Amino acid sequence: MAQNIYDQDDFFAGYSALRRSREGLAGAPEWPSLQAMLPPLRGRRVVDLGCGFGWFCRWAQQEGAASVLGLDLSEKMLARARAEGGGARYERADLETLVLPEGAFDLAYSSLAVHYVADFPRLARTVAASLAAGGRFVFSMEHPLYTAPTAPGWVEHEGRRVWPLDAYLAEGERRTDWLAQGVLKHHRSIATVVNALLAAGLRLARLVEWGPDAAQIAAQPEWAAERDRPPFLLVAADRPGPGSA
Amino acid sequence: MAQNIYDQDDFFAGYSALRRSREGLAGAPEWPSLQAMLPPLRGRRVVDLGCGFGWFCRWAQQEGAASVLGLDLSEKMLARARAEGGGARYERADLETLVLPEGAFDLAYSSLAVHYVADFPRLARTVAASLAAGGRFVFSMEHPLYTAPTAPGWVEHEGRRVWPLDAYLAEGERRTDWLAQGVLKHHRSIATVVNALLAAGLRLARLVEWGPDAAQIAAQPEWAAERDRPPFLLVAADRPGPGSA
Numbered sequence: 001m002a003q004n005i006y007d008q009d010d011f012f013a014g015y016s017a018l019r020r021s022r023e024g025l026a027g028a029p030e031w032p033s034l035q036a037m038l039p040p041l042r043g044r045r046v047v048d049l050g051c052g053f054g055w056f057c058r059w060a061q062q063e064g065a066a067s068v069l070g071l072d073l074s075e076k077m078l079a080r081a082r083a084e085g086g087g088a089r090y091e092r093a094d095l096e097t098l099v100l101p102e103g104a105f106d107l108a109y110s111s112l113a114v115h116y117v118a119d120f121p122r123l124a125r126t127v128a129a130s131l132a133a134g135g136r137f138v139f140s141m142e143h144p145l146y147t148a149p150t151a152p153g154w155v156e157h158e159g160r161r162v163w164p165l166d167a168y169l170a171e172g173e174r175r176t177d178w179l180a181q182g183v184l185k186h187h188r189s190i191a192t193v194v195n196a197l198l199a200a201g202l203r204l205a206r207l208v209e210w211g212p213d214a215a216q217i218a219a220q221p222e223w224a225a226e227r228d229r230p231p232f233l234l235v236a237a238d239r240p241g242p243g244s245a
Numbered sequence: 246m247a248q249n250i251y252d253q254d255d256f257f258a259g260y261s262a263l264r265r266s267r268e269g270l271a272g273a274p275e276w277p278s279l280q281a282m283l284p285p286l287r288g289r290r291v292v293d294l295g296c297g298f299g300w301f302c303r304w305a306q307q308e309g310a311a312s313v314l315g316l317d318l319s320e321k322m323l324a325r326a327r328a329e330g331g332g333a334r335y336e337r338a339d340l341e342t343l344v345l346p347e348g349a350f351d352l353a354y355s356s357l358a359v360h361y362v363a364d365f366p367r368l369a370r371t372v373a374a375s376l377a378a379g380g381r382f383v384f385s386m387e388h389p390l391y392t393a394p395t396a397p398g399w400v401e402h403e404g405r406r407v408w409p410l411d412a413y414l415a416e417g418e419r420r421t422d423w424l425a426q427g428v429l430k431h432h433r434s435i436a437t438v439v440n441a442l443l444a445a446g447l448r449l450a451r452l453v454e455w456g457p458d459a460a461q462i463a464a465q466p467e468w469a470a471e472r473d474r475p476p477f478l479l480v481a482a483d484r485p486g487p488g489s490a
Contacts, residue, residue: 145390145413150405157400162409164402165390166473169456189475190435191452204449207436211414228411230434 002096002116003184006052006074014179024055029223030140030210030232034111037138037206037236041065044106047130049095049123049139050113054081057088060109069105071098095123100130110139112232115147115185118173121196128200134241137202143209143233147174147187154225163229190233202237210234247341247361248429251297251319259424269300274468275385275455275477279356282383282451282481286310289351292375293333294340294368294384295358299326302333305354314350316343340368345375355384357477360392360430363418366441373445379486382447388454388478392419392432399470408474435478442482453479 005011019027025035042064048056051070054077060068068088072078078090095117108127117123127137146152148168155164171188194204211227212220250256264272270280287309293301296315305313313333317323323335340362353372362368372382391397393413400409416433439449456472457465 145410149407151403155402155407157402157409158396160395160409160411162394162400162411164405164407165410166405166407168390168474169454169472189454191454194439194449194452198449198451204439204443206443207439209414209434209436227414229413 001094002073002118004073005116005180005183006072007076008180011180011183012074012076021053024053025059028111029212029216029220030234033208033210034138034140034234037208037234038109039107039136041107045104045132046107046109047071047100047105049093049098049108049110049127050116051081051088051090052077052111054084054086054088054090056109056111057081057090058084058086060107061087065107071095098123098126100126102129103132105130106132106135108135108137108139110137112140112142114139115142115187118186120186120188120193121199124196124200124202128197128202128239131239133239135239136205136236137197137238138234138236140210140232140234141193142185143230144168144187144189144193145229146231147185152176161225161228165229193233193235197235197237201239203240205236205238206234207236208234246339247318247363249318250361250425250428251317252321253425256425256428257319257321266298269298270304273356274457274461274465275479278453278455279383279385279479282453282479283354284352284381286352290349290377291352291354292316292345292350294338294343294353294355294372295361296326296333296335297322297356299329299331299333299335301354301356302326302335303329303331305352306332310352316340343368343371345371347374348377350375351377351380353380353382353384355382357385357387359384360387360432363431365431365433365438366444369441369445369447373442373447373484376484378484380484381450381481382442382483383479383481385455385477385479386438387430388475389413389432389434389438390474391476392430397421406470406473410474438478438480442480446484447482448485450481450483451479452481455479 025031043066045067046060046065047069051072057068057070070090071093081090174185174187209230210232211230212223270276288311290312291305291310292314296317302313302315315335316338419430419432454475455477456475457468462469
């Protein structure tokens with residue numbers, strides 16, 4: 001079973017205070033880029049892997065999705081999501097051992113959750129099988145450049161701010177202190193993520209190494225460094241349809 | 246027109262002395278990984294973009310390719326390739342303004358050349374159109390982590406050797422002193438490379454962020470750092486065939 005850090009009091013308190021937790025999608029700077037990778041949701045069946053407080057599930061309902069299923073490991077987050085209402089169904093699930101009905105969804109969505117999963121190839125196969133022909137998997141994750149280093153954090157070198165990259169190809173566990181001590185993440189390279197999707201029978205549709213744009217940096221000057229080392233990787237991959245060439 | 250650094254005396258002398266120039270494919274540590282991405286060549290039509298001394302072209306001929314066309318900007322390298330003989334045809338071409346016949350090749354191959362090209366989307370479209378249905382484009386390039394930094398080169402920070410990453414999302418020209426002064430390369434992110442291939446109608450088949458394996462490091466201990474920051478990106482992408490689902 002995956003580490004359930006979100007139900008730990010200190011982490012949950014810290015996470016709840018984040019801008020993306022308080023403001024939802026509008027508080028997540030990468031949301032416009034991720035949104036641009038989504039298909040139209042009207043009449044579609046949607047599953048959200050790691051739904052948190054349910055911000056995306058509520059948005060998908062408002063967009064006219066036929067059904068929305070939010071899955072999360074955290075009881076505290078599910079309780080909050082259910083309390084908000086909105087028509088989505090919420091269930092507890094561990095992405096490490098996830099079982100989904102086959103061909104049941106048109107969109108599988110996941111925001112900043114898959115870097116907590118040790119067995120990504122298994123998850124990719126599970127998601128691929130759960131998609132109907134022509135369905136899409138859209139997800140964000142911490143960028144491998146963000147998770148790779150032995151000591152992640154900007155440093156000064158000869159008057160310049162640099163990201164001290166090492167261990168990029170050393171895939172596996174990373175423990176960091178973010179909101180709580182000893183948060184467990186799993187580092188893997190971009191190639192490993194992409195090849196796992198391809199091996200699962202999905203077709204890569206778009207890759208985004210996300211950094212803030214000029215307008216976002218003007219509004220939040222401290223974000224400029226994120227263009228030196230992108231914090232997020234966004235991915236869209238499709239399950240081929242019967243008539244696709 | 247692209248910078249023709251290979252015909253500059255100091256660069257050509259330095260390049261000719263490299264292990265991969267003297268020993269050919271066997272002298273290139275990434276070759277086994279690149280070779281694993283190739284389709285069987287027997288009876289296939291092959292084009293090599295940036296063929297250099299013709300090592301790959303001669304190998305493709307030996308593998309039974311129906312035809313092999315080697316293209317390079319460097320007159321000196323073409324002269325050497327022609328002198329080696331072997332049945333391949335060699336022509337001068339600038340990858341920046343390349344024109345190829347449509348549907349004429351089963352494999353387009355390129356080793357460590359596309360990072361010299363300013364307009365990669367144009368090259369991707371040209372290559373895609375030159376492939377027959379079911380054909381494949383296999384290429385290697387300097388990894389974006391290698392080309393990105395303002396000051397590329399390992400540094401010591403708090404007792405550890407790190408790669409001083411910055412400017413990853415700042416795509417564009419990079420001037421470095423490698424074999425000669427002011428060698429012009431073009432930095433672009435992995436996502437930009439992949440999306441250009443997809444936009445050209447190709448389907449991503451495999452991505453490799455190459456680093457030496459344990460046996461290679463045992464033989465060449467100084468290569469260990471290359472696993473901290475992979476030096477090469479290897480890509481395979483296919484032109485969909487008429488019957489492909």
